Amino acid sequence: MNSSLRRDIKTPGAVLMGLGSIIGTGIFVSVAIAAQVAGSGIIIAILIAALLATCNGLSSAQLAAAHPVSGGTYEYGYRFLGSWFGFTAGWMFLVAKSASAATAVLGCIGYLFYAIGAGAGTPVIVGSGLFLLLVMTWLVSGGISRSNVANKLIVTVTLVGLAVFVLAGLFTNGLPVQPVTDSFTDTSWSAILYASALMFVAYTGYGRIATLGEEVSNPRKTIPRAIILAMILIVVIYLAVSLTAIQIMGAGAFGQTVEGEAAPLMAAARALSVPLIGPVITIAAVTAMLGVLLNLLLGLSRVLLGMARRKDLPHGLSAINAKSRSPVAAVWATGAVIGLLVISGDVVFTWSFSAFAVLIYYAITNFSALFLPAELRLYPRIIPVLGLCGCLFLAFFIEPRIWMLGLAFVIAGLVWHGVALRVKGGTSEAS
Numbered sequence: 048m049n050s051s052l053r054r055d056i057k058t059p060g061a062v063l064m065g066l067g068s069i070i071g072t073g074i075f076v077s078v079a080i081a082a083q084v085a086g087s088g089i090i091i092a093i094l095i096a097a098l099l100a101t102c103n104g105l106s107s108a109q110l111a112a113a114h115p116v117s118g119g120t121y122e123y124g125y126r127f128l129g130s131w132f133g134f135t136a137g138w139m140f141l142v143a144k145s146a147s148a149a150t151a152v153l154g155c156i157g158y159l160f161y162a163i164g165a166g167a168g169t170p171v172i173v174g175s176g177l178f179l180l181l182v183m184t185w186l187v188s189g190g191i192s193r194s195n196v197a198n199k200l201i202v203t204v205t206l207v208g209l210a211v212f213v214l215a216g217l218f219t220n221g222l223p224v225q226p227v228t229d230s231f232t233d234t235s236w237s238a239i240l241y242a243s244a245l246m247f248v249a250y251t252g253y254g255r256i257a258t259l260g261e262e263v264s265n266p267r268k269t270i271p272r273a274i275i276l277a278m279i280l281i282v283v284i285y286l287a288v289s290l291t292a293i294q295i296m297g298a299g300a301f302g303q304t305v306e307g308e309a310a311p312l313m314a315a316a317r318a319l320s321v322p323l324i325g326p327v328i329t330i331a332a333v334t335a336m337l338g339v340l341l342n343l344l345l346g347l348s349r350v351l352l353g354m355a356r357r358k359d360l361p362h363g364l365s366a367i368n369a370k371s372r373s374p375v376a377a378v379w380a381t382g383a384v385i386g387l388l389v390i391s392g393d394v395v396f397t398w399s400f401s402a403f404a405v406l407i408y409y410a411i412t413n414f415s416a417l418f419l420p421a422e423l424r425l426y427p428r429i430i431p432v433l434g435l436c437g438c439l440f441l442a443f444f445i446e447p448r449i450w451m452l453g454l455a456f457v458i459a460g461l462v463w464h465g466v467a468l469r470v471k472g473g474t475s476e477a478s
């Protein structure tokens with residue numbers, strides 16, 4: 048039986064996979080969280096996070112081009128640094144993105160209930176979220192072709208909705224000159240750096256392109272090109288949407304929307320008072336959350352697949368369905384983990400916790416890129432050096448209670464890995 052995955056994704060599909068992973072919780076929630084921290088300084092935070100994410104994206108691109116298999120930095124860490132770094136990367140990815148996926152499920156359901164004006168208690172929201180998760184897990188389990196088509200539709204609808212929001216803001220309030228001016232005078236650098244750490248998470252979906260390396264056509268050309276194009280597009284989108292929202296409401300009021308009933312961009316749309324803009328943003332938000340969930344299911348299941356292949360997790364999760372060529376067992380296991388978090392997870396501090404875990408993950412990505420042989424390197428070594436230093440700096444700029452909890456998870460994972468190595472007879476470089 049063929050145990051490899053099907054290479055169906057070309058450059059446009061890979062770019063849309065990246066955008067589908069990025070445009071979701073980040074654009075509809077985290078921009079307001081960062082605005083609450085940094086005020087108008089969020090504009091600078093977006094650019095700082097973008098520069099760091101670009102370094103990480105280029106490191107991911109050359110690693111994925113050199114080693115195009117499913118699993119992302121989990122595989123790169125194993126290949127270039129050894130099992131302890133590789134396992135830590137995979138562990139941090141699973142921890143951070145499972146929580147993000149659960150947040151996307153609950154966020155999507157929240158938007159849906161808000162759109163229809165129906166109040167619902169926690170049991171109804173959780174039950175509806177589990178049903179949505181079941182449907183999306185089934186969709187992803189059918190293989191990358193079916194997932195790719197669904198992602199293109201989801202991303203297109205979301206981009207159209209955001210474009211309408213930005214154009215309506217320009218038509219009503221003109222160019223957002225004041226928010227740009229205020230960004231240099233209205234906040235502190237400590238707040239900007241904290242906001243940068245929060246915004247960094249909002250960019251990290253580009254890694255999904257690398258994580259799906261085994262399913263990308265001509266990976267050495269397609270992956271770097273797709274990551275760079277996705278990063279350019281998402282920086283433009285984040286700046287445009289953030290400037291528009293702050294121009295409409297002011298940074299302070301926009302930041303406070305995360306504490307209210309409405310989603311931030313819905314509040315901005317209401318303040319805009321343009322006919323039908325509310326339903327447009329609602330549809331865009333729902334499709335964005337679906338896109339995030341779909342892409343997280345894809346990315347998490349592929350990392351789970353890679354870890355199961357090395358027996359860092361139960362080996363049965365490495366099975367590939369003969370008909371769909373999809374890692375069905377890994378997909379359903381991923382859905383089950385997310386489902387547990389939907390039922391019992393507290394998402395109040397999830398974004399900050401995800402920020403720490405993801406920054407550690409990409410620190411290992413950049414560290415791995417430093418060990419690429421010269422003939423496989425696509426970019427200067429200064430790129431991963433900047434990425435590594437930036438990730439470690441911002442990771443510990445997050446609240447101490449968050450990064451201490453994150454370190455506890457790292458230690459717990461390493462203890463598990465040590466036990467797994469003993470069970471495998473001490474073989475740390477199983478292939």
